[in-house]
Amino acid sequence: MKKVILITGISSxxxxxxxxxxxxxGHTVYGTVRNEPGTDSLIHFLKMDLMDLGSIKNAVATVMEKEGRIDVLINNAGMHTGGPIETSPLENIKLQMDTNFFGLVHLTREVLPVMRNQGGGTIINFSSIGGLMGLPFQAFYSAGKFAIEGFSEALRMEISRFKIKVVLINPGDFHTSNSANRRNFLAPTDSNDPYNEQFEKTLGVIEKDEANGWEPIILARKLVKIVECKNPCQRYIIASFEQKLAVVLKYILPGKLFRMILADHYKIS
Ligand SMILES: NC(=O)c1ccc[n+]([C@@H]2O[C@H](COP(=O)([O-])OP(=O)(O)OC[C@H]3O[C@@H](n4cnc5c(N)ncnc54)[C@H](OP(=O)(O)O)[C@@H]3O)[C@@H](O)[C@H]2O)c1
Structure with missing residues (x-):
């Protein structure tokens, strides 16, 4: 069955x-962008910024005006900050949480009455492997994704009686614009920042992992299957064997041992 889909962040x-x-x-796709909409005739572009509640309301209203329903909401858009917890500017922290968490919350709340009134729908929320374990020097990214995890689990229970499904996606490392777009906080080298040296070392690992990550088309193909599946699972971890293993190890190993393995990977001394 062809569906009306609203997906955020389709510029990259x-x-x-x-x-x-x-x-x-063959699905009817409404995709959101922040800058000039593209001209792809198959996709309906909508201008929307997750930081702007007015633009979120407009985007949903436009789809409803044109289609009268939204079968699938894909909360994909997001950004990434990197830096030490102690010295990262508050502005970066707020930007991270406002975009990845509160933006997703605002849009979901806007779409919920639509799905309730039409008798069902599917909401697909992008978390991350970083939403299942705290990643060093990506604390606010991880915190935002943990928040999406808790929000999605609670939401699932609140709306199951309206036949609305909630699916979580946990991608591992993929080679997207995520790295280039990451807002890092690196203190000037002469500032005696107590974290700079370690952050630079860890950032090197993070960027290498992402550069060697899978191509996004792999995840996109899986997402199409999820959208077209009658009974999707509650969660899909789409990641390398090692990253999936890390998720399992976190739950079965003693905490200290798991932390040592993660610290070793991220060259934390
Ligand atoms: N790549 C990975 O390895 C990875 C791993 C785990 C999870 N994820 C998650 O996957 C999702 C997609 O990321 P990606 O890797 O495809 O990164 P990406 O290529 O950087 O795409 C991010 C998209 O989000 C949009 N966006 C950013 N801030 C926005 C805002 N304030 N309002 C509206 N749209 C905004 C961007 O639009 P602009 O072009 O306007 O900035 C872009 O279209 C994110 O939720 C990310 O956290 C990615």
Whole structure:
């Protein structure tokens, strides 16, 4: 059955690839961008910034005006900050949480009455492996994704009686614009910042992992299957064997041992 899909953040990465594949499969795709909309005739572009509640309301109102329903909401858009907890500017911390968490919350709340009134729907929320374990020097990114995890689990229980499904996606490392767009806080080298040296070392690992990550089309293809599946699972971890193993190890190993393994990976001394 062809669906009306609203997907956020289709200017690059997973969003771009998934919007194209979904439209090619015959679904009606509304994709949000912050800058000038593209001209792809298969996709309906909507201007929306997760930091701007007015633009969120407008985007939903436009889809409703044109289609009268939203079958699937894909909360994909997000950004990434990196830096030490102690010295990262408050502005970066707020930007991280406002975009990745509160933006998702505002849009979801806007779409919920639509799905309730039409008798069902599916909400797909992008978390991360970083939403299952705290990642060093990505604390606010991880915190935002943990928040999405808790929000999604609670939401699932509140809205199951309205036949609205909630699916969590946990990608591992993928080669998208995520790295280039990351807002890092690196103190000037002469500032005696107590974290700089360690952060630079860890950032090197993070960027290498992402550069060697999978291509986003792999996730996009999986997302199409999830959208078209009658009974999707509650969660999909789409990651390398090592990253999936890390998720399992976190729950079975003693905490200290797991922390040592993670610290070793991120070259934390
Ligand atoms: N790549 C990975 O390894 C990875 C791993 C785990 C989870 N994820 C998650 O996957 C999702 C997609 O990321 P990606 O890797 O595809 O990154 P990406 O290529 O950087 O794409 C992010 C998208 O989000 C949009 N966006 C950013 N801030 C926004 C805002 N304030 N309002 C509206 N849209 C905004 C961007 O639009 P602009 O072009 O306007 O900035 C862009 O379209 C994110 O939720 C990310 O956290 C990615």
């Amino acid at each position: 990465g997973f969003g771009k690839q998934a919007a194209n594949l979904l439209a090619e499969n």
